[in-house]
Amino acid sequence: MTTQKLQQTASQVRRDILRMVHGCQSGHPGGSLGCADLLVALYFQQMKISNRKGKGGYLSFNMNATGEDLFFLSNGHISPVFYSVLARRGYFDVTEMSTFRKLNSRLQGHPTTHEHLPGVRIASGSLGQGLSVAIGAAMAKKMNGDPALVYCLMGDGEQQEGQVWEAVTFAPHKNLDNLVAFVDVNGQQIDGPTTKVMNNRDIGAKYKAFGWRVLSVNGNNMEELVTLLRKIKRLTGKGQPIAVMMQTEMGAGVDFMMYSHKWHGIAPNDEQLATALAQLPETMGDY
Amino acid sequence: MKKYTFTEKKDTRSGFGAGMQALGQTNPNVVALCADLVGSLKLDAFIKENPDRFIQCGIAEANMIGVAAGLTIGGKIPFATTFANFGSGRVYDQIRQSVAYSNKNVKIAVSHAGLTLGEDGATHQILEDLAMMRALPGMTVINPCDYNQTKAATIACAAFDGPVYLRFGRPVVPIFTDADQKFEIGKAWMVNEGTDVSIFATGHLVWEAIQAGELLAAEGINAEIINIHTIKPLDNQAVLASVAKTGCLVSAEEHQIAGGLGSAIAELLAQNNPKPQEFVAVNDSFGESGTPNQLMEKYGLTAQHIVAAAKKAIARK
Numbered sequence: 042m043t044t045q046k047l048q049q050t051a052s053q054v055r056r057d058i059l060r061m062v063h064g065c066q067s068g069h070p071g072g073s074l075g076c077a078d079l080l081v082a083l084y085f086q087q088m089k090i091s092n093r094k095g096k097g098g099y100l101s102f103n104m105n106a107t108g109e110d111l112f113f114l115s116n117g118h119i120s121p122v123f124y125s126v127l128a129r130r131g132y133f134d135v136t137e138m139s140t141f142r143k144l145n146s147r148l149q150g151h152p153t154t155h156e157h158l159p160g161v162r163i164a165s166g167s168l169g170q171g172l173s174v175a176i177g178a179a180m181a182k183k184m185n186g187d188p189a190l191v192y193c194l195m196g197d198g199e200q201q202e203g204q205v206w207e208a209v210t211f212a213p214h215k216n217l218d219n220l221v222a223f224v225d226v227n228g229q230q231i232d233g234p235t236t237k238v239m240n241n242r243d244i245g246a247k248y249k250a251f252g253w254r255v256l257s258v259n260g261n262n263m264e265e266l267v268t269l270l271r272k273i274k275r276l277t278g279k280g281q282p283i284a285v286m287m288q289t290e291m292g293a294g295v296d297f298m299m300y301s302h303k304w305h306g307i308a309p310n311d312e313q314l315a316t317a318l319a320q321l322p323e324t325m326g327d328y
Numbered sequence: 329m330k331k332y333t334f335t336e337k338k339d340t341r342s343g344f345g346a347g348m349q350a351l352g353q354t355n356p357n358v359v360a361l362c363a364d365l366v367g368s369l370k371l372d373a374f375i376k377e378n379p380d381r382f383i384q385c386g387i388a389e390a391n392m393i394g395v396a397a398g399l400t401i402g403g404k405i406p407f408a409t410t411f412a413n414f415g416s417g418r419v420y421d422q423i424r425q426s427v428a429y430s431n432k433n434v435k436i437a438v439s440h441a442g443l444t445l446g447e448d449g450a451t452h453q454i455l456e457d458l459a460m461m462r463a464l465p466g467m468t469v470i471n472p473c474d475y476n477q478t479k480a481a482t483i484a485c486a487a488f489d490g491p492v493y494l495r496f497g498r499p500v501v502p503i504f505t506d507a508d509q510k511f512e513i514g515k516a517w518m519v520n521e522g523t524d525v526s527i528f529a530t531g532h533l534v535w536e537a538i539q540a541g542e543l544l545a546a547e548g549i550n551a552e553i554i555n556i557h558t559i560k561p562l563d564n565q566a567v568l569a570s571v572a573k574t575g576c577l578v579s580a581e582e583h584q585i586a587g588g589l590g591s592a593i594a595e596l597l598a599q600n601n602p603k604p605q606e607f608v609a610v611n612d613s614f615g616e617s618g619t620p621n622q623l624m625e626k627y628g629l630t631a632q633h634i635v636a637a638a639k640k641a642i643a644r645k
Binding site: 104105106107111113153154155162163164165166167169170171172173174175176177178179180181182184185187203204207208210211214215 | 359380381383385386388390391392393394395396397398399400401402403404406421422424425426429430431432
């Protein structure tokens with residue numbers, strides 16, 4: 042897919058995020074908007090995913106996914122971006138996005154396998170657990186002789202959880218070079234800037250000291266992202282897990298949602314939604 | 329009354345080790361994880377024979393539970409092992425989200441449960457784990473009674489699809505169940521039939537219950553003794569049938585009264601057939617350092633305590 046096409050897809054994903062959160066007047070638009078470019082680049086360009094279609098013409102989802110690349114969302118509160126990308130990629134119907142966070146929906150507030158939503162392999166939401174799960178999946182791939190890769194996304198606020206550092210210590214010790222961890226460095230968390238709430242300082246330097254190959258990227262520049270992801274493919278299989286410090290802007294793509302933690306976990310009203318959508322071209326048709 | 333004897337004593341954790349060794353030879357998907365307690369969990373034989381299927385996790389239990397959950401996404405059957413304290417309370421949220429809610433085929437296999445861990449004291453003597461694990465939707469909770477049963481339970485866990493909490497212990501205890509027993513998850517085991525009082529015991533307390541049965545028989549009391557090795561799902565039918573016959577009961581476990589086997593039985597009976605029940609369990613207290621026997625005596629978990637509880641239950645009929 043061309044960079045331009047990826048950008049257009051990301052624009053639609055951002056519209057989906059805003060409309061989902063607006064539709065139930067709850068959810069987390071800020072981090073979702075910030076990570077839209079990464080998830081689009083992963084699912085529409087980078088990841089090796091089976092294109093086999095099953096029931097209803099949707100992508101057939103296999104939990105074990107032998108030979109397929111895997112993605113784990115550890116900061117589960119940015120579920121809107123995950124759901125939109127999964128739907129737009131073809132795992133389920135885009136109209137199902139209208140059920141987000143509503144009763145009897147497969148699109149729970151935080152992602153879960155419990156309602157059997159295709160594309161989701163683990164529940165996340167309680168922070169700090171996703172990297173450990175990604176590590177286990179990467180180890181299973183090694184044991185099975187499966188050369189596919191495992192990707193994981195975490196938040197920067199999430200780096201305050203102790204379990205993250207158990208996992209960060211563990212992966213290099215096991216030479217897990219089929220694992221790529223992204224940290225969404227947007228500098229914001231619920232109570233304010235991460236530097237004020239609990240300063241993580243230089244997260245990349247920490248990962249490096251723990252034995253990771255550390256890269257950085259502007260996570261809201263599709264061209265840069267695509268170049269980096271291409272580079273990552275060459276860096277896997279070299280004895281080290283890879284960590285990407287991904288600089289993003291919370292609320293990226295919507296001017297009034299950027300440069301603050303304000304939109305971490307609140308929904309736009311009708312007027313704010315209209316203002317936001319006017320900034321994002323509808324490229325694939327709204328659900 | 330069937331007479332139970334023994335010629336050998338062994339620790340239930342060695343039964344787990346033997347079960348793992350057997351699984352290592354028969355099931356290529358079984359993987360063992362441990363958080364720096366390989367010797368205590370008796371994993372040496374499994375590791376020696378299957379070095380590529382053992383994952384040393386270091387003193388990082390939260391990560392171990394997540395790694396175990398991830399391994400299932402790839403068809404592995406991971407046994408995450410440590411002390412019961414560190415495999416339940418310490419990692420409750422990891423088990424809740426990444427294992428139980430995600431319905432992953434993870435076996436959490438834990439040793440040194442309860443008071444009989446002994447001298448290390450209350451920091452390590454978890455007495456609340458059955459309550460925590462039992463409260464999790466979809467979790468199977470097993471507490472076998474001797475070496476042979478723990479080995480059989482371990483093997484049965486691997487064949488069962490779904491999350492399991494398998495709890496065993498440190499001290500040597502009599503081996504009184506068959507070496508070639510068939511272990512059926514969720515199926516209570518009738519130890520001795522009786523008519524005057526039902527004694528439902530789990531884990532190390534099963535042997536104490538058998539001793540209590542003999543003491544009661546000497547006084548002309550005919551106790552029915554049932555081994556509840558699977559606390560969840562509880563064998564409702566076996567419990568209800570027994571209590572319908574005897575009209576009163578004792579529950580016995582190396583655990584707090586709150587939330588354990590006795591609670592599970594009380595919840596069932598309260599809804600179906602309430603009868604006088606006495607609890608042989610730790611009463612809202614932490615443990616302390618001491619030998620296993622001293623602790624079981626001090627905290628009221630011996631055959632004598634079961635006898636006294638049985639008489640009390642009968643008197644309340």
